[in-house]
Amino acid sequence: MTPPSETGALLEHLFRHQAGRMVAHLTRLLGPARLDLAEETVQETMLRALQTWPHQGVPENAAAWLFRVAHNAAIDAVRRDRLIGEKTEALVVELSQASQAAPGGQDFEEQLRDDELRMIFMCCHPEIPRDASVALSLKIAGGFSVREIARAFLAEEAAVAQRLVRAKALIRQRGLTLELPRPADLQRRLDAVMEVIYLVFNEGYAAHEGEDLIRHDLCSEALRLGLLVATSSLSAPRAHALVALMALQAARWPARVDEAGDLVLLESQDFSRWDQRLITLGFRHFDRSMAGEEVSEYHVQAAIAATYTRAAAGKSIDWPLVLSLYDQLLAMSGSPVVALNRAVAVAKVRGPEAALEAIAPLEQNPKLRHYHLWLAVRGHLLLELERREEAAACFRAALECRCSEPERRFLARKLAECGAVADAATLPAA
Amino acid sequence: MPHYMLLLYDNPANWQNLSPEEMQQALEKYMAWTQKPFRVDSKRLAPDVGRVIRSQGGQPRATDGPYSETKEVLGGYYTIEAANYDEAVQRTLDHPHLEYGGTIEVRQVYGS
Numbered sequence: 001m002t003p004p005s006e007t008g009a010l011l012e013h014l015f016r017h018q019a020g021r022m023v024a025h026l027t028r029l030l031g032p033a034r035l036d037l038a039e040e041t042v043q044e045t046m047l048r049a050l051q052t053w054p055h056q057g058v059p060e061n062a063a064a065w066l067f068r069v070a071h072n073a074a075i076d077a078v079r080r081d082r083l084i085g086e087k088t089e090a091l092v093v094e095l096s097q098a099s100q101a102a103p104g105g106q107d108f109e110e111q112l113r114d115d116e117l118r119m120i121f122m123c124c125h126p127e128i129p130r131d132a133s134v135a136l137s138l139k140i141a142g143g144f145s146v147r148e149i150a151r152a153f154l155a156e157e158a159a160v161a162q163r164l165v166r167a168k169a170l171i172r173q174r175g176l177t178l179e180l181p182r183p184a185d186l187q188r189r190l191d192a193v194m195e196v197i198y199l200v201f202n203e204g205y206a207a208h209e210g211e212d213l214i215r216h217d218l219c220s221e222a223l224r225l226g227l228l229v230a231t232s233s234l235s236a237p238r239a240h241a242l243v244a245l246m247a248l249q250a251a252r253w254p255a256r257v258d259e260a261g262d263l264v265l266l267e268s269q270d271f272s273r274w275d276q277r278l279i280t281l282g283f284r285h286f287d288r289s290m291a292g293e294e295v296s297e298y299h300v301q302a303a304i305a306a307t308y309t310r311a312a313a314g315k316s317i318d319w320p321l322v323l324s325l326y327d328q329l330l331a332m333s334g335s336p337v338v339a340l341n342r343a344v345a346v347a348k349v350r351g352p353e354a355a356l357e358a359i360a361p362l363e364q365n366p367k368l369r370h371y372h373l374w375l376a377v378r379g380h381l382l383l384e385l386e387r388r389e390e391a392a393a394c395f396r397a398a399l400e401c402r403c404s405e406p407e408r409r410f411l412a413r414k415l416a417e418c419g420a421v422a423d424a425a426t427l428p429a430a
Numbered sequence: 431m432p433h434y435m436l437l438l439y440d441n442p443a444n445w446q447n448l449s450p451e452e453m454q455q456a457l458e459k460y461m462a463w464t465q466k467p468f469r470v471d472s473k474r475l476a477p478d479v480g481r482v483i484r485s486q487g488g489q490p491r492a493t494d495g496p497y498s499e500t501k502e503v504l505g506g507y508y509t510i511e512a513a514n515y516d517e518a519v520q521r522t523l524d525h526p527h528l529e530y531g532g533t534i535e536v537r538q539v540y541g542s
Contacts, residue, residue: 010458015450046453047445048477051505054460055472145449217451 010058015046018063019143021112022070024119029094030074032122033172035140041077045070063103071099116141117232118178120225123167124193125176132167133196134203135160142221152214153203180234190234194242194298197225201246205253219250230285241289241298247282248305251275263410271312279309300329319348336365340374343381352384372401376411383418392418431511433470433542434518436525437535440505444531459526464508468521472508502533509539 011017019042026038048069049062059065078084078091101108123137134153138144146164150157170176181189204218223246230239255273258264286302304325311317326342339362347355359378368374379394395415399408448456464472480495512518518536527534 010454010461013451013454015454015457019450042450043446043453046450046457047442050445050453050457050460051474051477053457054464055474055506058461143450145447145452147447148449148451 011062014062015049016143018066019046020119020141021116022067023140024115025067025098025112026070026074027119028115028178029098030078030091032176032178035168035171037077037081038074039140041070041074044073044077048073061104067103068099071095113228113232115178116228117234118180120228121181121189121193121234122171122176122178124189124196125171126188126192127174127176128167128170129163130196130199132163132170133192134199135163136167137196137225138200138218138221139164141225144217144221148214148217152218186234187236190229190236190239193229194226194239197222197229198242198246198298200225201249205249216253219246219253222246223250230288237289237292237294238296238298240285240291241296241302244282244286244289245298245302245305247278247285248302248309251278251282251309257406261406263406266308267311267317274309274312279312282306282309297329297332300325300332304329317348319345323349336362336368340368340377343377347381347384352381356381356385370401372398372403372407372411375401376414379414379418383414388418431513433509433539434512434515435537435539436508436510436522437504437537438506438508438527439502439533439535441502441531443501456526456530459529463525466510466521468511470509470511472506474506475504477505505532 022042022045023035023038026041027035030038045066049066053059075092075095078088078095081088084091101111103109103112120137120141123140124133128136135149138149138152139146144152146157146160149155150160153160200218201222204215204222223243226239226243226246229235230243251274252266252269254275255269255271256264264270282302283306286306289299289302304322307318307322307325323342323345326338326345330338330342340359343355343359346358356378359374359381362368362374375394375398379391379398382388382391382394392415395411395418398411399415403411445453463469478495481492482495483490483492485491510518510521512521515536515538518538522534522536525534
């Protein structure tokens, strides 16, 4: 036993990283219908560590300790659970055998990656509604608590808990399994997984409220899951495009706000603060996404992110290229948000007048009416055209919408630029 | 310097809804507290019901511990040094166990 004073620091996020793997591993052994039991067992294992390690020191191989205790706790739980009935002994044998394998060994690591991959495909099964898949993936694979998920998505804890219950009930009722999708089904299943991963990423990256730390964690988790899928046997070029897109966007994270916590627009960002490791990762997967003929929305978005990122290498942003990519993306998705983003490129290439014209049809879209970025972009274009009063009206309306504190301050600054400082009293209290 | 025992009572339900990240943060706080210079010793008790031995009609008899009847169970103990009760309590106030809903009983080790 190591005296506490000699123990090293714990690995960062050790529990979070191991929890998802342990739940996936135990669920394979116990069966998807006993997902709850696997989760409880892992919770108990972490509690055991919490109770023991402060006094006995952190074990030399902490991950191996966790897996050993989890196997034993699962065996106890299986023996206690009368509902398991005649299957008890078979499960106990399987758990005992599995506990012989040591984490850290190459075979075991590969097995765990496979367990996690199967788990994420089950969590994102098309039979489960998207919002429930998002919650389930974060809870099971990502090791987020109900409270953290609720905080990240600005939802009620009870609502998130309800989604999880519903998702688990669906797994049981529909008999969803951890089997990997059949080839005929693979594309549809892969798309469902990627959609969930991208939703998680976007929530972290583009959410308008919420705590920074938890949003950052969402992005990292989405990237981790994206990598898991992209580097698996079920991968496709578009999975690499998704990883590239997420990595290249996330690379800009450290430069998005300045020391005062104020938003910094892309072109004014301090490029030296962009995360080089993520840029390298992003371009590596961008290259791999080029294999084959496939061009997905993820490809085009990754290409846009790559174009921005090249500006970090001292070049100016190639706006005509960005515009042509947005043209392509708009043709593929038809999304009003894409149309709005495209307008920024239109303004750069053809001027603010053309950009205003381009977004005019969006005015009728009820979804955008209370979207602060729509109002902010419109206000920005009007301001460039010296139509100050109309611009001020846009920024004022944008300030009425839900947005983050840095965004609020940004909008207030733009409003002041319109010469509307005199009626600052009408500003909502920040 | 006199020794004081800190008896840590747990309610397992307090830990059910914490995420792995939060569990690790809790663990780190407990580990940090255990490094305090006035700590003499600490031990964790096994997470089982234990046994209670009573004399019944002059015969000692062992039964399972009180685990199932109470929500809070004695989960571990520390021995710390302190000049008096006031200091012992003062030194214990920042123990993370309190932050996570546990209870700590402070008792002087007699004659120490």
